[in-house]
Amino acid sequence: MKLGIAGGEKSTAELREYAATSFLGHGVNKESLDIAIRRYDPDVIVAQGTSTDPGPYFLGSGKLVMAREVLKRDLALIIKASKEKKIPFIVSAGGAGADIHLNEVIKIVDEISREENIKLKIAVISGEINKRWLISKILSGFKAERIVDHPRLSKYLTIDDVNRSVRIVAQMGPEPIIKALEEEIDGVITGRALDVALFTALPLKKGFDKALSFHMAKILECGGLACEPGSGIDGIFGILRKDHFEVFCPNPKRRATKRSIIAHTLYERPNPFIEEYPGGVLDISNALYEEVDNKVIVSGAKWIPAKYTIKLEGVEFVGYRSICIAGVRDPYLIKSIDYVISEISREVNEYFSYLSNKFFKYIFRVYGKNAILGNREYEKSEPHEICILIDVVAETQELADSIASFISSALSHTHYPGRKSTAGNIAYPFSPGRYISVGEVYRFNIWHKLELDDPLEPFKIRVIEFPQRAIIP
Amino acid sequence: MSRVIKLKDIASIIRSKNASPFILTIDIFIDDKEIYEYIKRSNIINPREIAEIYKLPIENILGIYYVDQVNAIKISILRDVAADDLESSDIYSAQQYIPLLDLELKILYEQ
Numbered sequence: 372m373k374l375g376i377a378g379g380e381k382s383t384a385e386l387r388e389y390a391a392t393s394f395l396g397h398g399v400n401k402e403s404l405d406i407a408i409r410r411y412d413p414d415v416i417v418a419q420g421t422s423t424d425p426g427p428y429f430l431g432s433g434k435l436v437m438a439r440e441v442l443k444r445d446l447a448l449i450i451k452a453s454k455e456k457k458i459p460f461i462v463s464a465g466g467a468g469a470d471i472h473l474n475e476v477i478k479i480v481d482e483i484s485r486e487e488n489i490k491l492k493i494a495v496i497s498g499e500i501n502k503r504w505l506i507s508k509i510l511s512g513f514k515a516e517r518i519v520d521h522p523r524l525s526k527y528l529t530i531d532d533v534n535r536s537v538r539i540v541a542q543m544g545p546e547p548i549i550k551a552l553e554e555e556i557d558g559v560i561t562g563r564a565l566d567v568a569l570f571t572a573l574p575l576k577k578g579f580d581k582a583l584s585f586h587m588a589k590i591l592e593c594g595g596l597a598c599e600p601g602s603g604i605d606g607i608f609g610i611l612r613k614d615h616f617e618v619f620c621p622n623p624k625r626r627a628t629k630r631s632i633i634a635h636t637l638y639e640r641p642n643p644f645i646e647e648y649p650g651g652v653l654d655i656s657n658a659l660y661e662e663v664d665n666k667v668i669v670s671g672a673k674w675i676p677a678k679y680t681i682k683l684e685g686v687e688f689v690g691y692r693s694i695c696i697a698g699v700r701d702p703y704l705i706k707s708i709d710y711v712i713s714e715i716s717r718e719v720n721e722y723f724s725y726l727s728n729k730f731f732k733y734i735f736r737v738y739g740k741n742a743i744l745g746n747r748e749y750e751k752s753e754p755h756e757i758c759i760l761i762d763v764v765a766e767t768q769e770l771a772d773s774i775a776s777f778i779s780s781a782l783s784h785t786h787y788p789g790r791k792s793t794a795g796n797i798a799y800p801f802s803p804g805r806y807i808s809v810g811e812v813y814r815f816n817i818w819h820k821l822e823l824d825d826p827l828e829p830f831k832i833r834v835i836e837f838p839q840r841a842i843i844p
Numbered sequence: 845m846s847r848v849i850k851l852k853d854i855a856s857i858i859r860s861k862n863a864s865p866f867i868l869t870i871d872i873f874i875d876d877k878e879i880y881e882y883i884k885r886s887n888i889i890n891p892r893e894i895a896e897i898y899k900l901p902i903e904n905i906l907g908i909y910y911v912d913q914v915n916a917i918k919i920s921i922l923r924d925v926a927a928d929d930l931e932s933s934d935i936y937s938a939q940q941y942i943p944l945l946d947l948e949l950k951i952l953y954e955q
Contacts, residue, residue, distance in 0.1 A: 424862060426935045427928045519866040523926060633914045634857075637871050641863040641920040643909050660913065689930070732930055743933050746899055747943050764930055814928045815865055 386574050386611045388587075389413040389621070391449055393594040395420030395464050396437025398604035399445045400595075403622040408456050411608055411621060415573050416453045416460045418445070419566040419592055421468035421498070423815070424639075427686040429467040431537045431813030435475060436466030442476075447483045453558060454489055460558035461548060461569045463498075468563025469538045470499045476560060477835065484837035491558075491837040494551035496830055498562030500539040500683060504829060506530050508821065515683060515819040528683070528819045536685035536817055544649035544681065546826035548572035554834055563684070566592040567648065574611050582674035585653045587616040589646070590632055590669070597635035598625040615670035629662040632669070649826065650679040678822050681829075685817030690730060692809035693771035695761040695779040698798035703789035705757055708737060710788075715781045722777065731765035731774055759797070764812050775806035845953040852945040854879050860941035863920065865927040867906065868937045870944065872917040879951070880915035888949050894919055897943045 389407040392399045395418045407413060425436045435442065446464070453460040465472030477495060484491050505528075509515070515528035525532055533539065540563035549572050551559045561569070570588030575581065587609045590597055595605030598620040605625065609618045618627050636655060637643045644656035651674050658671040699705060712735045719733065739757030741748040761778050765771035783795050790796075799805070823829075851858065857873040874880040883889055891905035898904075904922040911918065925931045934940055 423865070424936060426865070519864055519922065521866040521922065521926060523866075630914050633911065634871070634873065634916065637911065637916060637918055639861050639863050639869065641867050641869050641906060643911050643916070643918050734931065736933065743939050744942060745931075745933065747897070749943060749946070762930075812930075814926070818864065818866065 384613060386577060386579060387411060387413045387415075388570060388573070388591060388609045388611070389416050389606055390570070390591040390594045390609070391416055391418045391606045392445060393596045393603040394418075394422065394437070395445050395462055396435075396442035396466075397445075398441060399448045400602075400605045400622060401448055403595075403606045404448060404452055406621040407606060407608055408452055413456070413458060413608070415458055416449050417569050417591070418449060418460075418462045418594070419564075419569055420462055420464035421466060421561075421563045423467070423684055425466065427813040427815050428811070429472075430469060430540065430684065431686045431688065432811055433469065433471040433538070434466075435472060439475075439479065443479045443483065446476075446479060447487060450480070450483060450491065450558065451487060451489070454491070459552065459556065459573075461572060462558070463561045463564040463566070463569055465562060467538075468498045468540050468561075470497055470562065471538075473497060473499075473560070473562040477839075480560070481837055481839050492556050492834060493837065494554055494556045494559045494832055494834050496543065496547050496551055496559065496561040496564075496832050498540045498543055498564055498830065500541050500829055502533050502536075502539065505533050505539065505683075505821075509533070513822060515821040517819050518682060519818060521818075523814075523816070524818055528817065528821070532685070532817055535687045537688055537813065539683060539685040539817055541684070541821070541829060542568070542682045543830050544568050544679075544826050545572040545575050547830040547832060549576045550827055551832050552576055556834060565648065565682075579611050580613070581651070582653060582672040583611060583614075583616055583670070585648060585674065586655055586658065586669065586672035587611050587618070589653070589655075590618055590635060593635065593638065595620065595622070595625060596638070597627065597632055599628050599631040600625055601631070615668055617666045617668045619666040626665040627667045629660045629667055632667045633660055647677070649681055651676045679824075679826055680820040680822050681826075683817050683819045683821055684815065686813040687816040689812040689814050690732075690764045690766050691768040691771045692812050693763045693765075693768070693775035693806045694809055695775050695804070695806050696800055697759040697761060697779060697782060698800060699757050699759060699796065700755070700798065701792060701796065702755070703791070704787055704796055705754060706789070707787040708740070708757065708759075711782070711785055712737075715778060715785060718781055719774065719778060723774065726770070729766055729770060731763065731770055733761065733763040733774055733778060736760040736762055768808055768810070772806045772808055779805045847951050847953070848948050849879075849951060850945070851947040851949060854949075858941045858944060860937050860939070862927050862937045866923055868921045868923050868940055870919040870921070870941050872919070872944070874915040874917070877915055882951060883917065883949065884910045886952075889917060889919070889947075894921070897947070900924055
């Protein structure tokens with residue numbers, strides 16, 4: 372096997388990808404980006420920026436997961452670097468990845484293009500699924516099966532699931548991005564996308580091996596997290612060839628090791644050897660990893676073709692949350708806390724019994740005792756200080772606030788064995804203390820896979836020129 | 845002859861994370877190849893044991909995998925309470941490996 376030297380002669384028999392960060396909005400290391408561009412001559416800069424990890428709130432509320440300023444700086448660094456180098460960038464952006472998020476990202480790109488005075492032509496691909504389209508699919512006999520056998524999810528997606536969902540997105544595969552790359556553009560920005568789709572689009576377009584393309588993508592997708600020491604704000608470089616690929620870290624402060632790379636293939640995946648993707652299954656159980664200098668050379672992945680499916684994600688509205696953060700240091704109250712909580716629960720249920728037709732739910736999260744592990748907690752020692760997080764969810768914000776407020780007052784003045792203080796049982800860290808309105812609560816109700824005849828079908832591609840023309844009222 | 849060791853004393857990394865809101869996955873990297881091989885061979889980390897620790901029916905243990913190249917054990921669990929349920933306490937499942945730290949493993953030695 373002939374090994375290419377990073378930074379050496381470039382050939383069309385290889386494809387060079389730089390993953391600039393673990394997640395767009397986590398931070399892009401500018402020095403590493405400069406090194407990657409100057410020394411290693413990438414064909415494309417890639418970064419993922421959509422995920423369901425932060426939970427259903429972001430898809431439901433339409434808010435960005437990442438701080439806007441960091442997202443803007445990351446995008447600006449990537450866009451400028453790729454424009455100067457005259458290579459495309461491919462990123463997904465906006466967290467949950469629906470159109471409401473993508474539109475905010477378009478605004479950010481417009482600001483960048485004005486502030487940096489650069490003209491851009493970008494293909495923007497929506498990851499949002501039109502509900503009417505999805506319902507017509509179901510009506511015409513398409514069955515979308517749940518991906519995980521969890522009782523919350525319908526076995527097959529129903530029209531009711533679709534209607535109840537606030538927003539639905541799908542993880543696009545590489546095909547819509549490949550299609551977008553046919554245009555004369557500076558780069559591609561997608562809404563919700565499969566992370567590896569961003570990294571496999573160019574290799575597949577150029578005819579590289581599917582198994583190797585997906586395997587390399589799987590390693591590059593989280594940027595510097597796959598290196599040692601891992602970093603969420605640094606990049607990783609991959610060079611794909613005919614029968615193998617190599618990965619390394621441009622930043623001399625960290626390196627790719629056999630251990631770090633294999634460890635990363637396990638990360639956040641239920642099965643370390645097999646992963647289902649649209650149109651096939653990647654099997655890396657017989658992959659070979661060889662550490663040479665500061666690189667890891669990888670080969671041996673297999674691709675087993677399967678039906679073309681995309682993963683649908685949707686969230687439904689649950690209610691509104693109100694919380695109270697209550698600190699307790701009194702040793703007698705700590706000793707009696709289980710009794711006190713059961714007494715207060717009884718009082719709440721009695722007091723609010725006239726609202727029995729309304730939805731509300733409350734939990735006491737006792738930090739210092741068992742808030743994190745619940746019934747799996749095995750540590751029995753007594754804490755000297757605890758925090759009770761009163762967590763209320765109800766059908767209106769007003770009701771949630773009222774219940775949280777009632778509970779915090781009750782907790783503040785309740786009696787317990789050994790009580791010496793009669794002026795208040797809890798320390799509120801700040802004002803407002805009794806209740807804090809947190810806002811809407813959502814949960815995933817769609818986590819299904821839909822078979823497609825045409826991988827492009829639900830994903831709309833637009834080419835947008837920046838700066839966008841000002842809208843004259 | 846036998847020796848009882850705790851998982852935290854033989855693993856350099858023990859971590860947990862969501863693989864979707866409905867699946868919890870735990871990665872354990874064992875330092876010593878011999879101990880790793882022993883654990884794998886003896887099957888002392890098994891679905892019954894994990895189900896008991898996580899207070900779940902045994903069917904919820906989706907798989908226990910061994911990745912020989914890095915001495916890693918992966919345990920994937922179908923959650924009863926999903927990460928985004930109101931009763932859930934850990935949206936990324938980042939602290940759900942804790943019950944395994946003090947897991948005691950009995951290592952038998954050949955005479």
